Amino acid sequence: MSAPFLKVEGLAKRFPGERGKSDLTVFENIHFGIEKGEFACIIGHSGCGKTTILNVLAGLDEASDGLVIMDGKEVRGPSLDRGVVFQGHALLPWLSALKNVEFGVRSRWPGWSAQQIHAHSTKYLEMVGLGHAMDKKPAELSGGMKQRVGIARAFAIEPKMLLLDEPFGALDALTRGTIQDELLAIVQATHQTVFMITHDVDEAILLADKIVLMSNGPYARIAEIVEVTLPRDRSRATMHHNPQFYRIRNHLVDFLVNRSHDFANGAAVDHDPLHPPLVRPGLESAGAEILPLPSAQQQPPHSNPTRIHKASA
Numbered sequence: 001m002s003a004p005f006l007k008v009e010g011l012a013k014r015f016p017g018e019r020g021k022s023d024l025t026v027f028e029n030i031h032f033g034i035e036k037g038e039f040a041c042i043i044g045h046s047g048c049g050k051t052t053i054l055n056v057l058a059g060l061d062e063a064s065d066g067l068v069i070m071d072g073k074e075v076r077g078p079s080l081d082r083g084v085v086f087q088g089h090a091l092l093p094w095l096s097a098l099k100n101v102e103f104g105v106r107s108r109w110p111g112w113s114a115q116q117i118h119a120h121s122t123k124y125l126e127m128v129g130l131g132h133a134m135d136k137k138p139a140e141l142s143g144g145m146k147q148r149v150g151i152a153r154a155f156a157i158e159p160k161m162l163l164l165d166e167p168f169g170a171l172d173a174l175t176r177g178t179i180q181d182e183l184l185a186i187v188q189a190t191h192q193t194v195f196m197i198t199h200d201v202d203e204a205i206l207l208a209d210k211i212v213l214m215s216n217g218p219y220a221r222i223a224e225i226v227e228v229t230l231p232r233d234r235s236r237a238t239m240h241h242n243p244q245f246y247r248i249r250n251h252l253v254d255f256l257v258n259r260s261h262d263f264a265n266g267a268a269v270d271h272d273p274l275h276p277p278l279v280r281p282g283l284e285s286a287g288a289e290i291l292p293l294p295s296a297q298q299q300p301p302h303s304n305p306t307r308i309h310k311a312s313a
């Protein structure tokens with residue numbers, strides 16, 4: 001079996017205890033992979049270490065144990081190969097929306113002409129519906145518009161991996177829905193590989209090919225990985241008509257409400273920590289179909305979305 005595009009092996013994060021207290025192990029034994037072009041979401045209760053994992057993937061933080069390999073190379077620091085979008089938009093306030101995006105594009109391709117940089121940046125701002133507001137400065141933009149500029153800037157540098165830390169967390173529900181649709185459209189157009197943190201189960205089902213479920217910290221682990229078996233051309237308006245949506249949703253909510261604490265405080269996991277179970281919610285009699293991970297991981301990310309309907313019919 002070939003290695004996944006992004007491979008996370010045995011990550012752990014510990015903080016030294018203060019004044020004689022024992023060390024805090026936030027998470028340990030974190031193993032998972034993401035294929036090229038795949039959209040992975042991570043969900044878990046507050047404090048289990050999702051942002052820390054994202055920062056390690058970005059090269060902005062160091063793990064206490066383990067390593068991250070992306071495209072065959074170990075991640076050892078920040079790089080333009082990985083774009084990051086945080087909840088705060090982090091735009092340069094003195095530059096227009098266009099200049100903010102151009103700034104990133106110029107850093108990525110220093111040899112490009114001004115015309116190339118302008119055309120490329122404009123294309124991505126138009127993709128997020130900001131063609132009319134490119135000359136506005138961040139202070140003149142709404143929260144949703146600022147976040148769109150951040151998303152356009154991250155996609156425009158065409159990173160090998162895009163890391164999104166709750167990018168819609170600060171937005172109202174309507175704006176959030178609109179930008180989710182735009183993100184979905186850009187991902188479908190670009191086949192960008194994405195790792196995203198969210199607390200929103202519906203958002204994860206809408207966007208992800210697979211959802212990594214973390215147990216509660218301390219000693220958080222990957223409890224299971226849920227494959228989203230809805231057709232890839234899903235939309236917010238119609239997704240809930242598919243019975244499979246509710247099977248996946250119920251499975252995720254049940255995990256967060258009833259099962260995420262089962263692994264807490266170093267309790268033994270009931271699976272090999274190297275291979276978190278891959279789950280396709282759907283078999284009504286069994287509740288969920290547990291699959292051996294290696295064969296399932298060999299599936300291309302967007303392959304045969306109808307198979308689960310056959311299994312669950």
Ligand SMILES: Nc1ncnc2c1ncn2[C@@H]1O[C@H](COP(=O)(O)OP(=O)(O)OP(=O)(O)O)[C@@H](O)[C@H]1O
Pocket residue numbers: 015024026044045046047048049050051052053217
């Ligand atoms: N410098 C530090 N010293 C000690 N503990 C820390 C430090 N930084 C983070 N932590 C702890 O690490 C844990 C994980 O934090 P992290 O922000 O990664 O969690 P999270 O799952 O992203 O949470 P949330 O969903 O609330 O954003 C938390 O319990 C936090 O208190």
